[in-house]
Amino acid sequence: MTKEETLKILALIERLYPVVTVNSETILIWMSHCVSLEFNLTFENLFKHKRQNPYPPTLAQVIGSTGNDRKSLDWMVEYSIRNQ
Template sequence: MNNQEVLSILAVVVTAYPIVELTEEMVTLWERMLHDVPFSQAEQNLAHHIKTSHFPPAISQIYGNPSASNVDRLRAETQERFALMETWEQNAVPLLKDGESNE
């Protein structure tokens, strides 16, 4: 996430949990810790947290489980690879047996 996205997440945190006081140090820390989290994932994790907890979220709760997003990425990559392999199979030239020719 970039600076604006982190600020957007923190604005929701402060709105949902008025006890939270936003500081520059907090923004800096959250930016550093969440830089590699997709904004949409952080939004989903925050929405889930707000719906299920009376307490403000920790960074780890917004960060979520990075392996979950990796699973989706790996699933998509696997499907692409299977499609590519199927194309190879359809376009493959049959092997010749001993004594056979191409003609």
């Protein structure tokens, strides 16, 4: 994926999960891992996750990593939480 496509995915995560704010550290981490990925596959993984899980995805969940045993709340490590 390009940097622009990675930013589109992160912006979409922010829209799908209103409690999430993507910070600059998250952007850099995602960009470094998404270089070798296909945008369409990543996009599909995000929507599959959205249908199955109420919590924002971790990077591993969106890129389709197998054998991921991390708990659902690990997304809190990757994102900032918006104050309501």
